[in-house]
Amino acid sequence: MLPSAILLALAVCGQLVVGYNPRLATTQCCRCNDLQPDNAPLTSEPQRLPSPFHITVNRRHYNPGEEVQLNLTADSGNVFRSFVVVAYRALEASNTKEPVAVGSFTLLGNILVEEDCLSPKGKALRSNDGSAKSLVKLVWIGEEYYGHIQFRATFIVDDEVYWVREKSLIIKDPTAPPMPVERSPPKIIDPINTAECGDKKGCYRVPEGCWEPYCEYIATWKDMGQIVLFEWSAITEGLEDRYVAIGFSNDTYMGDDSVMECVHNSFTERTEVFMSYNYGSPNKNVRLPNPKVGIVKEEGSLYNQRVRCRAWREKFPTGDSRVNDLTGQSWHMMIARGAAKRGVLQRHGAGAGAIPAVSPEKISMQRKSNIGGRASYPLVKAHACLMFLAWVFFGSIAVLMTKYFKNMWPNRRFYEQRYWFVAHFNFMAMCFLLTVIGFILIFIEADGYSEFPDLPQRAHPILGIIIFICVLINPILALIRPDEENRCRPVFNWFHWAFGTIAFVLMIPQIFIGMDFGKAMVPWWATWIVMLWALCHIIIELSLEVHQCCTHKKNKERRKKYEHQKRENPKLYIPEPEPAGRRFKRFMLFLHVVITSIVTLIMIIVFAVA
Ligand SMILES: *[C@@H]1O[C@H](CO)[C@@H](O)[C@H](O)[C@H]1NC(C)=O
Ligand SMILES: *[C@@H]1O[C@H](CO)[C@@H](O)[C@H](O)[C@H]1NC(C)=O
Numbered sequence: 001m002l003p004s005a006i007l008l009a010l011a012v013c014g015q016l017v018v019g020y021n022p023r024l025a026t027t028q029c030c031r032c033n034d035l036q037p038d039n040a041p042l043t044s045e046p047q048r049l050p051s052p053f054h055i056t057v058n059r060r061h062y063n064p065g066e067e068v069q070l071n072l073t074a075d076s077g078n079v080f081r082s083f084v085v086v087a088y089r090a091l092e093a094s095n096t097k098e099p100v101a102v103g104s105f106t107l108l109g110n111i112l113v114e115e116d117c118l119s120p121k122g123k124a125l126r127s128n129d130g131s132a133k134s135l136v137k138l139v140w141i142g143e144e145y146y147g148h149i150q151f152r153a154t155f156i157v158d159d160e161v162y163w164v165r166e167k168s169l170i171i172k173d174p175t176a177p178p179m180p181v182e183r184s185p186p187k188i189i190d191p192i193n194t195a196e197c198g199d200k201k202g203c204y205r206v207p208e209g210c211w212e213p214y215c216e217y218i219a220t221w222k223d224m225g226q227i228v229l230f231e232w233s234a235i236t237e238g239l240e241d242r243y244v245a246i247g248f249s250n251d252t253y254m255g256d257d258s259v260m261e262c263v264h265n266s267f268t269e270r271t272e273v274f275m276s277y278n279y280g281s282p283n284k285n286v287r288l289p290n291p292k293v294g295i296v297k298e299e300g301s302l303y304n305q306r307v308r309c310r311a312w313r314e315k316f317p318t319g320d321s322r323v324n325d326l327t328g329q330s331w332h333m334m335i336a337r338g339a340a341k342r343g344v345l346q347r348h349g350a351g352a353g354a355i356p357a358v359s360p361e362k363i364s365m366q367r368k369s370n371i372g373g374r375a376s377y378p379l380v381k382a383h384a385c386l387m388f389l390a391w392v393f394f395g396s397i398a399v400l401m402t403k404y405f406k407n408m409w410p411n412r413r414f415y416e417q418r419y420w421f422v423a424h425f426n427f428m429a430m431c432f433l434l435t436v437i438g439f440i441l442i443f444i445e446a447d448g449y450s451e452f453p454d455l456p457q458r459a460h461p462i463l464g465i466i467i468f469i470c471v472l473i474n475p476i477l478a479l480i481r482p483d484e485e486n487r488c489r490p491v492f493n494w495f496h497w498a499f500g501t502i503a504f505v506l507m508i509p510q511i512f513i514g515m516d517f518g519k520a521m522v523p524w525w526a527t528w529i530v531m532l533w534a535l536c537h538i539i540i541e542l543s544l545e546v547h548q549c550c551t552h553k554k555n556k557e558r559r560k561k562y563e564h565q566k567r568e569n570p571k572l573y574i575p576e577p578e579p580a581g582r583r584f585k586r587f588m589l590f591l592h593v594v595i596t597s598i599v600t601l602i603m604i605i606v607f608a609v610a
Contacts, residue, residue: 062171
């Protein structure tokens with residue numbers, strides 16, 4: 001026990017002395033399935049600029065048992081601290097999610113390395129000692145022919161700066177058939193120059209003022225007389241095929257928009273520009289019969305997750321009236337991105353990261369404007385505010401009152417009604433009213449019922465309608481509520497409870513799904529505020545529930561005594577018994593109202609302002 005503890009301590013100290021680097025505090029190299037670093041800070045992501053670190057090899061083909069020398073090198077002035085290097089079959093490396101390592105490495109030199117990502121056919125080499133490295137010399141040997149192979153390496157400089165899955169040249173297996181497409185390294189077109197924005201050309205960028213490698217979306221335009229030069233790009237995720245498209249719209253909604261697509265097709269290895277058109281209700285994008293109408297010249301590339309195109313377009317091409325006229329009108333510019341299949345656009349989602357960026361104002365292609373930001377959707381915001389107020393504030397308090405406060409204040413009346421009933425009735429009426437208004441608003445916004453391509457957004461309208469029906473039924477039930485003594489009263493109570501509970505239970509996921517809609521533009525941290533609120537609500541309900549159980553017996557006895565007294569002296573006024581633990585209940589109610597009011601206020605401000 002003791003010796004091993006000492007060894008461990010020594011090892012930790014040794015690690016600190018050799019490898020301590022304040023900027024490499026948490027990151028470990030690397031996961032086997034995708035070579036991403038482990039424990040990197042959540043805010044960090046792989047670098048998008050070309051890597052200063054390379055894998056060089058001394059030969060372009062291999063035989064079993066033959067050494068392939070490779071160097072991990074750094075451009076001058078750069079060092080990396082951790083790395084992992086692995087050999088994959090070249091086809092697997094780019095086409096499968098979890099390629100397996102083949103062959104094994106030996107290190108020439110003396111840094112601390114270990115073997116990793118063991119597979120039946122091979123293993124990776126990994127170093128995590130944290131020392132600064134600019135050249136690592138290695139030898140790779142395969143035991144058999146694996147087919148053409150390719151080395152991949154991840155280089156970590158510190159917690160924030162790292163390059164993932166950098167590629168080597170392909171090392172050929174002389175016995176294997178040639179690679180299906182002899183891929184020449186993809187041509188990368190020049191980056192978009194953002195220094196000219198607002199001065200020599202017009203730009204729309206999200207985030208505002210970004211430099212192209214860090215732009216989520218960017219589109220620029222330059223008036224050249226008969227022709228406008230467009231450049232646009234976006235970061236895209238996913239497997240090989242994706243697109244970024246710019247649309248010109250008269251409003252901030254999809255439908256009736258002329259579109260210029262920039263699509264990467266991994267079969268042809270080309271990134272091309274096509275003209276298409278967005279139809280509204282139901283929304284769909286259709287490529288024009290002549291997809292190159294108006295395009296004089298074009299180029300495009302996909303590199304490091306960024307799809308980029310450059311197109312010289314006639315201002316007013318003849319041949320298809322669906323292509324917009326760039327001479328007079330101004331347009332809301334939309335930039336959409338998403339997946340493509342064999343060069344054909346797939347529908348983009350409606351979530352926070354997936355909805356297109358839409359310019360807040362209309363843009364003229366003759367002006368050298370420099371704008372950023374996104375169009376906002378006031379009806380969506382109003383819907384969010386109303387629904388939040390209705391359910392989180394009025395709904396939750398009304399539910400609490402009816403569940404736990406029926407026997408509080410037994411001798412007080414407000415216009416002959418008990419307090420809990422007054423609160424429940426009025427708050428539910430408010431909830432009903434706000435829900436109806438919110439429901440109508442969102443129907444106006446969506447121009448009817450909208451269907452979304454994927455979950456969870458897809459569930460929002462469906463859940464919304466179920467909740468709405470429950471909300472409509474309950475007041476109708478309340479109108480035909482039978483007397484307290486009536487035989488049907490328990491049936492009424494049961495249905496009233498069931499519809500109310502269904503609505504309230506569905507509302508919780510509904511709120512979270514709603515906040516994920518891109519058009520609501522809710523910042524990510526707002527979700528945490530609502531989660532905290534939900535947690536508080538659950539804790540308060542649970543403690544009231546437990547409290548109710550604990551005081552149940554006592555209250556029952558008091559009630560019995562009261563009924564007994566009443567029977568004995570029917571003429572006398574005897575006040576109803578106060579329930580046990582009133583102070584605790586009052587405090588919980590107070591706590592809930594305060595927390596809920598604060599959260600509601602914050603969220604309404606967030607919805608309205610964001
Ligand atoms: C690796 O680096 C050494 C020393 O700089 C050099 O002699 C050797 O040729 C390099 N090998 C490869 C495969 O680049
Ligand atoms: C765009 O909207 C304006 C008013 O909002 C309207 O006058 C104009 O005709 C519309 N243009 C097109 C092409 O629909």
